[in-house]
Amino acid sequence: MLVLPVGDALRAKMESHSFCAEAGDHTMSSFILPLGWLPVWRRNFLVWRKLALPSILGNLADPLIYMLGLGYGLGALLPTLDGQPYVAFLAAGTVCASTMNAATFEALYSSFSRMHVQKTWDAILNTPLGLNDVVAGELFWAATKSLFSGAAILVVITALGLTHGPLVLWALPAIVLTGLAFAALGLIWNALAPSYDFFMYYFTLFITPMTLISGVFFPTEQLPGWLATIGAALPLAQGVALVRPLLAGQVPADSWLHIGILLVTTAIAFTIALRLTRRRLLK
Helix, strand or coil, rough: CCCCCHHHHHHHHHHHHHHHHHCCCCHHHHHCCCCHHHHHHHHHHHHHHCCCCHHHHHHHHHHHHHHHHHHHHHHHCCCCEEECCHHHHHHHHHHHHHHEEEEEEEEHHHHHHHHHCCCCHHHHHCCCCHHHHHHHHHHHHHEEEHHHHHHHHHHHHHCCCCCCCHHHHHHHHHHHHHHEEEEHHHHHHHCCCCCCHHHHHHHHHHHHHHHHCCCCCHHHHCCCCCHHHHHHCCCCHHHHEEEEEEEHCCCCHHHHHHHHHHHHHHHHHHHHHHHHHHHHHCC
């Protein structure tokens, strides 16, 4: 089978869709099927499944080292924070930070490999699927990877006795929402990146500062006023604000506000990512 370059395949698909629309033909699945992204998600899942255990263990190691080292080490020198031991306070932040990192790595390095290096997108776009399906599939797959990572850490901290009550199960939807937001943001950078090295700017200028000021390690209220306002408005802070009370057996305050911010972030970032990706591939 002849596989067209991704730009040519995309142009041909757009021209075909335009012709079908003029003719009244509504059979173009890539622009109409609501679950067109599912084959892309399934393809990525089947590849990941071959190395599932090492992947999960790898995602567990770094956040657990931080949580146990800082939580029990630094926590021994601190009084309770927000009415709970520091290790329990840090556990919620660790869940969200791990979710953010997993979604970001997948949306950046893995998606870039499939798009630019392995040319997997070229092959997919030579099928009835369209670019919307591919980018949406990458979005939902990155969010799924973040769910695996966040849920694995949730199991560990539950085994350590750092969660309280059945409300902890509601942390799973919060993890998904957080993963979606960071997957969409990562796809923007993926569309702009000329090489893997470009991603270091994203981590240095965005991810690392966000981790430090979004309430992962300490309450945002401890920051100077203007910086606390910025930190509390960031996507990671919304996830922390949802997960931390749930792990403590409490209902989050202003939960709909935090959920709304994450959903709006996802929608806006995904729209921008899709347009930038389309422009990149049509060059």
